[in-house]
Amino acid sequence: MQQDAPKVRLFVDAPLGDGAAVALERAQAHYLFTVMRLGQGDAVALFNGRDGEWRAVATEAGRKGGALRCAALLRPQAEGPDxxxxxxxxxxxxxxxxxxxxxxxxxxxxxxxxxxxxxxxxxxxxxxxxxxxxxxxxxxxxxxxxxxxxxxxxxxxxxxxxxxxxxxxxxxxxxxxxxxxxxxxxxxxxxxxxxxxxxxxxxxxxxxxxxxxxxxxxxxxxxxxxxxxxxxxxxxxxxxxxxxxxxxxxxx
CATH class of the missing domain: 3.40.1280.10 (SPOUT methyltransferase, trefoil knot domain)
Known part of the structure; x- marks a missing residue:
């Protein structure tokens, strides 16, 4: 992974792209903001199995919910063997x-x-x-x-x-x-x-x-x-x- 890629990675079902907003489920918000102790402005690596891996920044951070916004593509999507x-x-x-x-x-x-x-x-x-x-x-x-x-x-x-x-x-x-x-x-x-x-x-x-x-x-x-x-x-x-x-x- 690139050196500037966030250490915390999260799988989401939402579409990913430049500027895309991603709403977090309660369990995901708990993991990021309580377990991993991230906060507003911190970066997370997102992937969904379709759109590659994206650097995203937390725009809302709460125990029961939150939101991220995609900022930069880290890796394009690649498929392994069938x-x-x-x-x-x-x-x-x-x-x-x-x-x-x-x-x-x-x-x-x-x-x-x-x-x-x-x-x-x-x-x-x-x-x-x-x-x-x-x-x-x-x-x-x-x-x-x-x-x-x-x-x-x-x-x-x-x-x-x-x-x-x-x-x-x-x-x-x-x-x-x-x-x-x-x-x-x-x-x-x-x-x-x-x-x-x-x-x-x-x-x-x-x-x-x-x-x-x-x-x-x-x-x-x-x-x-x-x-x-x-x-x-x-x-x-x-x-x-x-x-x-x-x-x-x-x-x-």
Whole structure:
């Protein structure tokens, strides 16, 4: 980030532009003016996932509300790779961890997936989005991933988007190493990786019929994440890191 950029960043839904006024919600005002102890005239970095990042100045500062005005563009909007994370929900705190880290790792959409062995079918989408927003604010990211409602694996596969590849993290011993498989897929794709998704299954593994359908799907690339069995939240971070290193924006 530029040296003159404010240290405090805030995600907002309002349009941003030169001179644009942004009204603060009560929780946002409390965070800026009570928790961070900012006041009228202090600067904040704003982003909304569409209009880049802007330096804004507090024009009104109160405990229950406030307002900011955009003063200068800090960074234009930039889009990362078109990468989805599909994951079977687990315990609440560890699902929150997945949402935070997937945002940090550059996922564009988060899709909770219900499988036969999923052990936590209730998912609070708004809670996951809040964790993703907080991660984006802290990590200087310009976009917040979209969090979709939970859907059965079969329904996701039935409605699969044409042209999107799916990296399936498979515990089977015959699955090739992730980096080898992804690099091979990249060579086949030619210029640019195109849209992808990463699928992390439940901690009980995929059911036989789920594994069979995934193995038969022409858009699937099966990969191994190494010699150790990883917990689901660890596997999500490892898989996204490997994809970014092989095909994404980690490449030199």
């Amino acid at each position: 990468l989805d994370l599909i994951f079977a929900p687990i315990k609440k705190a560890r699902t929150d961890f997945i949402a935070e880290k997937a945002c940090e790792m550059g996922a564009r959409r988060l899709i909770p997936c219900l499988t036969r062995f999923t052990n936590a079918e209730r998912v609070n989408v708004e809670r996951l989005r809040a964790h993703a927003v907080e991660a984006a604010e802290q990590c200087e990211i310009l976009s917040v991933p979209q969090v979709l409602a939970p859907a059965p694996l079969a329904a996701l596969l039935d409605a699969w988007e044409a042209g999107r590849r799916l990296m399936v993290c498979d515990e089977a011993r015959d699955a090739p190493p992730a980096m080898d498989a992804l690099r091979a897929a990249g060579r086949e794709a030619g210029s640019g990786p195109g849209p992808w998704a990463v699928l992390i299954g439940p901690e009980g593994g995929f059911a036989p019929e789920e594994r069979a359908r995934l193995s038969e799907a022409p858009f699937v690339t099966r990969v191994s994440l190494g010699p150790r069995v990883l917990r689901a939240d660890t596997a999500a971070v490892a898989a996204l890191a490997l994809w970014q290193a092989a095909l994404g924006d980690w490449r030199a």
